Structure formats: C-alpha cells, structure tokens
Amino acid sequence: MLRVFLWSGGMEYFIELFFSGLTRGSIYALIALGYTMVYGIIGLINFAHGEIYMIGAFTSYIIATVLSIYGFPVLAIVVLAGFAAAIWSSAYGFTIEKLAYRPLRHAPRLSPLISAIGMSIFLQNYVLLAQTSDFLAFPELIPDFDFMEPVAHIVGTTDLVIILTTAAAMFGLTLLIKFTRIGKAMRATSQDRTMAMLVGINVDRVISMTFIIGSALAAIGGILIASHIGQINFYIGFIAGIKAFTAAVLGGIGSIPGAVLGGFVLGLTESFATGYVSSDYEDVFAFGLLVLILLFKPSGLLGRADIQKV
Amino acid sequence: MISLKESKRSALVSLWFMFLTFPIMVIKVDAIEKTIIWRWENMFYVGFGSFILSIFGRIFFERQKNRREKQLSEKIQQHNLIQILLREPKYLYPLAAAFFLFALTFPHLFSTYQINVMTTALMYVVLGLGLNIVVGVAGLLDLGYVAFYAVGAYSYALLNFHFGMTFWMVLPLGALLAALFGVLLGFPVLRLRGDYLAIVTLAFGEIIRLVMENWNAFSQGPSGISNIPRPGLLGFDLTLNQAITYLYYLMIVMVLITIFVVNRLQNSRLGRAWIALREDEIACQAMGIDKTKTKLTAFALGATWAGLVGVIFAAKTTFINPASFTFLESAIILAIVVLGGMGSILGVILGAIILILLPEYLRALSDYRMLAFGAIMVSMMVFRPQGLISNVRRHYQYRPQKGEQE
Incomplete structure (x- = not known):
C-alpha cells in the first residue's frame, strides 16, 4: 500500500522538501510557543489555543479585505492586518483565560481541561456561524521579491518571510523572558506559584500576560500559514492546534527552546514523510509521532522529567 | 440586589465583548465581489446579551458565596429534590415503573x-x-x-x-x-x-x-x-x-x-x-x-x-x-x-x-x-462542576447500638 520512493527526485527535490519542512516547522513553532508558555505557568493544555490562531487568521483576512476595498497601499494593509490580528487574538486569549480557566484554578485537574475543550468547540462554531463554513481564499499579502527569482521554484518568498518572521519572534521572546521584569516574573511563577505570590508578584497579571503574548504569537502564525496555504476555514485551528501541541511535547512541554526545536523536527518529518512516502497520511504521521514520543520519552527532547512528589 | 457599581461593571464587560466580537460578528466581507456587509445589529445583540449574562453571573456567584458561608456556619446537609426521590423506595419504585411503562408503550404511541x-x-x-x-x-x-x-x-x-x-x-x-x-x-x-x-x-x-x-x-x-x-x-x-x-x-x-x-x-x-x-x-x-x-x-x-x-x-x-x-x-x-x-x-x-x-x-x-x-x-x-444530578457517594455511618454509650 505504501510505495516508498526514497531519494527519488534527486537533490533539488530534497532541498525543496527541506525548506517546505522548515516553513511548516516555523509556523508550528510559533503556535507551540503559546502552548508551552501556558503549560509552563499554569500546567494546563490550552485546547482553545488552536482556535485563537484561527481567529487571528480570520481577523487578518477580514481587516485586509476591508482595507484593500478602501484602496490602502499594500504595505499598510500588511502591517495593519497583522496588528489587528495580534490585538484581537490577544484580547480573545485574555478573555478566555478570565472566563473559562481562572474560576477553575483550584478545581481538580480534569475540570479546566474539559472547559478548554468546550471553549475550543464554542469558538469554532462561533466563527462558523458568524462568518462562513466555506474555505475562503486568503489574499497574497506578501509580494514576491525580485532577488528571490533564481531560487523561486525551491524557496518561495512567502517561505522566506515566514522563516525570518519566526526567527525574529523567537529572538524577541527570548529577550523578553530573559531580561525584562515581566519575563522574570513569568519564570518565577512557572517555578513556584505560591512562592512567587509571597515575594509580591501579581500572579494573576503574569498569567494574563502569558495568554496575551502566546495569543499574539499564534495570531502571527495564523497570518503566515494562511498566506502560505492560501485559504482559511473555521476548522484550521483544530489540526494546527494538535500539531503544534505535538511540537511542544516533542521538544519538552514547558521549555521554550524545546517548542522551537520540536516545531522544526515535526515540520521536517512531515515534509519528508509526505514527499517520499505518501501524502494521504500526512496527519497520521504527526499523530503517530506524538503517540511515539509520549510513549518513549514523555519529557520530550529538552524537557525535564516530571517527578511526582507526595 | 444589584448595586450601581455592579451594573457599571457589567456595562464595561458588555463594552469589552462588543469590541472583542467586532471583526468576526459585525464585518462580513466578500473578497471576490469586493463588498462589505456591516452587521451592526449583531453588535447590539452581543452587548445586550453579555450585559444580561454578566449580571446573572454576578448574582450566581453572590448566592453561591452566601450559601457556602451559611453551610459552614450551620453545617446542614442539603439534599435536593431528586436525591430525596432516589433515596426513598416509596417514591423510587412507582417512578421507575412509570418510566418503564412509558418506554414500553412508546413505539405504539x-x-x-x-x-x-x-x-x-x-x-x-x-x-x-x-x-x-x-x-x-x-x-x-x-x-x-x-x-x-x-x-x-x-x-x-x-x-x-x-x-x-x-x-x-x-x-x-x-x-x-x-x-x-x-x-x-x-x-x-x-x-x-x-x-x-x-x-x-x-x-x-x-x-x-x-x-x-x-x-x-x-x-x-x-x-x-x-x-x-x-x-x-x-x-x-x-x-x-x-x-x-x-x-x-x-x-x-x-x-x-x-x-x-x-x-x-x-x-x-x-x-x-x-x-x-x-x-x-x-x-x-x-x-x-x-x-x-x-x-x-x-x-x-x-x-x-x-x-x-x-x-x-x-x-x-x-x-x-x-x-x-x-x-x-x-x-x-x-x-x-x-x-x-x-x-x-x-x-x-x-x-x-x-x-x-x-x-x-x-x-x-x-x-x-x-x-x-x-x-x-x-x-x-x-x-456546576458536579453536573445536573450529582453522584452521591455511599457513606458509611457509625450508629451506636442500643444500650451502648454514645
């Protein structure tokens, strides 16, 4: 059933697959960061995170279309749509945390998880009902650069922009967490919430900030992937969410460099597997990888082993 | 019941939701025909609905807090109607029989x-x-x-x-x-x-x-x-x-x-x-x-x-x-x-x-x-994390026997 065409297509095909894997990987990494940050701080798998990303893509689609109808220049459209997506996604992230997770902070572990699943279903159907169930053609926001012409058949301009944006976002996030006040507060909260409270950190604010930053990153991911694939629909958040979660777990959930590494590993695996084995089973590879990691190395590539204490 | 301050906060909540849902709920664009439909009435619904829900949420949390305090001070075990019905055989059996009869005759009705x-x-x-x-x-x-x-x-x-x-x-x-x-x-x-x-x-x-x-x-x-x-x-x-x-x-x-x-x-x-x-x-x-x-x-x-x-x-x-x-x-x-x-x-x-x-x-x-x-x-x-009908865990109680000192 599976016909393996290993090394068919030669070197150029290999490089093409490599870059497409890198592109996918960067997007997974951007979304995975949100999962990992939230998990690191409150120990919750934020199921609704994929939906935040979907809402980011929809917001940028709506704003970009409105602006282009009013005849704004291309650069202004890209910047404004990006900002709008980041702002609204963050607002959604903040509100979801307040409504669905904060009241459950001291509830049994299962409760916030169920609440998160409910939130995810709710948001999907909210967008479905308020907008549409059809696939929407996402406008090509990023124009082709001239200097990319010679290699355009291997690496498109969009791919390059995606990889670079992701790198910039990672770099910014690392600086934020390493050197700013709020970053320090985040690290403290993730180590020991009670202790952080005792030394005067406003834990509620830190958690809200985490959701806001994670959601903004997801929104950027949303715009990038939408302009990469070229279409959006209310259901894109579900699959992307699970894949990003796989990336986060692969790298070691709670670890920020881990999420990036996991994103790239997953992206490359998927790209090579679909390129050389079969494209019908694209999602099965990702899910299979997730199951395998959790079975053999639940702490992930860069994560710390979880020790249970009584 | 609801103070002015509380309703002010609810109004703020509803304003926030109107902002939050603005792009998705209000604007509907068609990129191919280049048309925009502004659905301002949706914004009104969202604002109104979130205001009402927020007020209800406040009342609910207030009541829950009061009840918890009362329970702590008086230590009364509350049983709701359904649990009483389930515990007493004289209610339970006829009820179950009625349901069973209804289920049996259902296809004929x-x-x-x-x-x-x-x-x-x-x-x-x-x-x-x-x-x-x-x-x-x-x-x-x-x-x-x-x-x-x-x-x-x-x-x-x-x-x-x-x-x-x-x-x-x-x-x-x-x-x-x-x-x-x-x-x-x-x-x-x-x-x-x-x-x-x-x-x-x-x-x-x-x-x-x-x-x-x-x-x-x-x-x-x-x-x-x-x-x-x-x-x-x-x-x-x-x-x-x-x-x-x-x-x-x-x-x-x-x-x-x-x-x-x-x-x-x-x-x-x-x-x-x-x-x-x-x-x-x-x-x-x-x-x-x-x-x-x-x-x-x-x-x-x-x-x-x-x-x-x-x-x-x-x-x-x-x-x-x-x-x-x-x-x-x-x-x-x-x-x-x-x-x-x-x-x-x-x-x-x-x-x-x-x-x-x-x-x-x-x-x-x-x-x-x-x-x-x-x-x-x-x-x-x-x-209500326990659901509509919460599960009653079986309790084992120590009952002193006759003649035994309590």
Whole structure:
C-alpha cells in the first residue's frame, strides 16, 4: 500500500522538501510557543489555543479585505492586518483565560481541561456561524521579491518571510523572558506559584500576560500559514492546534527552546514523510509521532522529567 | 440586589465583548465581489446579551458565596429534590415503573420518526454510560472514545460484507474487538498523566478515522459501506417499521443491562478502586491497588460499550463511513457525561436525553447545537462542576447500638 520512493527526485527535490519542512516547522513553532508558555505557568493544555490562531487568521483576512476595498497601499494593509490580528487574538486569549480557566484554578485537574475543550468547540462554531463554513481564499499579502527569482521554484518568498518572521519572534521572546521584569516574573511563577505570590508578584497579571503574548504569537502564525496555504476555514485551528501541541511535547512541554526545536523536527518529518512516502497520511504521521514520543520519552527532547512528589 | 457599581461593571464587560466580537460578528466581507456587509445589529445583540449574562453571573456567584458561608456556619446537609426521590423506595419504585411503562408503550404511541430519534437518544445513553466509566468514575479523560465506536461499527460492516456474518454473531465480537483495542491503546498510554492521556486518545481517535478514510482496499474509504442488514429476529422477515421498533426494544434492553452493570460495578471492589484511583493515584498504589490493571479494566469496559453501540449503529443506519466518527462525536458524548454529572448514572441518562432530543425537536436551534455544547461544557465546569444530578457517594455511618454509650 505504501510505495516508498526514497531519494527519488534527486537533490533539488530534497532541498525543496527541506525548506517546505522548515516553513511548516516555523509556523508550528510559533503556535507551540503559546502552548508551552501556558503549560509552563499554569500546567494546563490550552485546547482553545488552536482556535485563537484561527481567529487571528480570520481577523487578518477580514481587516485586509476591508482595507484593500478602501484602496490602502499594500504595505499598510500588511502591517495593519497583522496588528489587528495580534490585538484581537490577544484580547480573545485574555478573555478566555478570565472566563473559562481562572474560576477553575483550584478545581481538580480534569475540570479546566474539559472547559478548554468546550471553549475550543464554542469558538469554532462561533466563527462558523458568524462568518462562513466555506474555505475562503486568503489574499497574497506578501509580494514576491525580485532577488528571490533564481531560487523561486525551491524557496518561495512567502517561505522566506515566514522563516525570518519566526526567527525574529523567537529572538524577541527570548529577550523578553530573559531580561525584562515581566519575563522574570513569568519564570518565577512557572517555578513556584505560591512562592512567587509571597515575594509580591501579581500572579494573576503574569498569567494574563502569558495568554496575551502566546495569543499574539499564534495570531502571527495564523497570518503566515494562511498566506502560505492560501485559504482559511473555521476548522484550521483544530489540526494546527494538535500539531503544534505535538511540537511542544516533542521538544519538552514547558521549555521554550524545546517548542522551537520540536516545531522544526515535526515540520521536517512531515515534509519528508509526505514527499517520499505518501501524502494521504500526512496527519497520521504527526499523530503517530506524538503517540511515539509520549510513549518513549514523555519529557520530550529538552524537557525535564516530571517527578511526582507526595 | 444589584448595586450601581455592579451594573457599571457589567456595562464595561458588555463594552469589552462588543469590541472583542467586532471583526468576526459585525464585518462580513466578500473578497471576490469586493463588498462589505456591516452587521451592526449583531453588535447590539452581543452587548445586550453579555450585559444580561454578566449580571446573572454576578448574582450566581453572590448566592453561591452566601450559601457556602451559611453551610459552614450551620453545617446542614442539603439534599435536593431528586436525591430525596432516589433515596426513598416509596417514591423510587412507582417512578421507575412509570418510566418503564412509558418506554414500553412508546413505539405504539408515536410515529416511526419519533421511534428512530428515541433509539438514537438511547444509543447515546449507553455511550454516555460507557464513557462515564472511563471519565466519570475512573477519572481518565478519553477524547478518542469514538474510535471504539468506529471499531464496533466497522467490525459489523466488514465481517458482514466479507463473511456474511449476522448481527447477533458480530454483536459480542464487536464488543470484544473494541475491548481489545481499548487494551491495546490503554496498555502503553495509561502510565501517562491525565492531560497527556487526553491528547494521546484524541490522536488515536483521529488516526483510526484517517486510516479508515484512506485505506480504500480495507474500508472502502470515504464512500463508506452500504447495505448493512438490520438485525434479524429468529429468521422472521420484518418490515421496515417492524425493524425500527425491534431496534428500539433492543436498545431499551441494552440500556437496562448497561444501567444494571454500571450500577453493580460502582459499588464493587473494582468500582471503589477506580474512584480511589481518580482521587489520588499515589495513595491508591500505597494501598496495594494495581494501578495499570485497574485503569486497563476501566478502559476496556468503556470500550466494550462503545463497541456494542457501534454494531447497533451500523445495523440501524445500514450505512457507515468515516465521517460519522469525527472528534465532534467524542465531544458530544463527553458533553453528555459532563452535563449530566460525572459518575452519576441518572445524570448521564438525563444528559443524553437533553442533548440529543432537544436539538432534534428544536429544529430552528439545530445550527446552534455545537455552539451550545461548547458553552455547556465551559459553564458546567465553572458553575456546576458536579453536573445536573450529582453522584452521591455511599457513606458509611457509625450508629451506636442500643444500650451502648454514645
């Protein structure tokens, strides 16, 4: 059933697959960061995170279309749509945390998880009902650069922009967490919430900030992937969410460099597997990888082993 | 009741939601025809609705706080009406008899369509009770429950298609296969912590569906398998109406058996081990309970019910394809368990009947069905985590005997 065409297509095909894997990987990494940050701080798998990303893509689609109808220049459209997506996604992230997770902070572990699943279903159907169930053609926001012409058949301009944006976002996030006040507060909260409270950190604010930053990153991911694939629909958040979660777990959930590494590993695996084995089973590879990691190395590539204490 | 300050805060909340929902709710664009539709009326609905909901939320939390304080000071155990009804045999038996009588006469009173709908609801009752073993009693969040349902349905469809096996031959076989899959999946993943388990089961459910969709030679892919025979009755030829009625009675029997088994399980040694495992794994292991074995039985038993209902589902619809076994189906079953009350048998039955029958009869609202399911899951967790009918844990009380000093 599976016909393996290993090394068919030669070197150029290999490089093409490599870059497409890198592109996918960067997007997974951007979304995975949100999962990992939230998990690191409150120990919750934020199921609704994929939906935040979907809402980011929809917001940028709506704003970009409105602006282009009013005849704004291309650069202004890209910047404004990006900002709008980041702002609204963050607002959604903040509100979801307040409504669905904060009241459950001291509830049994299962409760916030169920609440998160409910939130995810709710948001999907909210967008479905308020907008549409059809696939929407996402406008090509990023124009082709001239200097990319010679290699355009291997690496498109969009791919390059995606990889670079992701790198910039990672770099910014690392600086934020390493050197700013709020970053320090985040690290403290993730180590020991009670202790952080005792030394005067406003834990509620830190958690809200985490959701806001994670959601903004997801929104950027949303715009990038939408302009990469070229279409959006209310259901894109579900699959992307699970894949990003796989990336986060692969790298070691709670670890920020881990999420990036996991994103790239997953992206490359998927790209090579679909390129050389079969494209019908694209999602099965990702899910299979997730199951395998959790079975053999639940702490992930860069994560710390979880020790249970009584 | 509601002070000015409170209503001011609610007004702010509603302003926030109007901002939040602005791009998605108000603007609708058409990129091809280059038109924008501004739906300002939606903004008004959102603002008004969130204001009302926020006021209700405030009242609810206020009342809950008051009640908790009162309970702490007076130490009264409150019993609600349903629990009293359940505890007293003189209410319980006539009530149960009335329900039973209604269920028996149902096919003679209503149309075929109604019987079909009711059969579906009963199937969800059994599915809910099966998932209840895994999620409610043993506390293992299984998001891929529908995979076992698919295993049951496909085993009937395929065994019938290839070997011509009948419904009654496959029914136990489907259950067995589903249980086997439960063990196969459970064995490696059950040492994972709760939230990882949830994700792996979700991934497993999706893998099963994707394989069914793509492996054309085995499952005929997305086009599915049709012409699955309905269950036979001792070789009689049944008309369509009779077959539907027959399936309805079959489901009634299934529900009764399930209730009996689950009820007996709950107070058994195994059931108590599940509850203990749910509450504290480490303490439970220290008491000498075999963690893996206990969890595996929960998984396998839950899967068994899904497999049984799967076989019946295939026989009822006479056509199956992978689209019937998406994650949403798992989510619906989970919503049933959560709404009804995790661990509570009566609650799950009520949950299934509400969530399956209401959208069926309120056709106008059926578009909003999944939206409501999501909202129900969140608000149940926030406002009433124990569900509609909370499970009453058995209490053992020390009663001094006559003549003994208290």
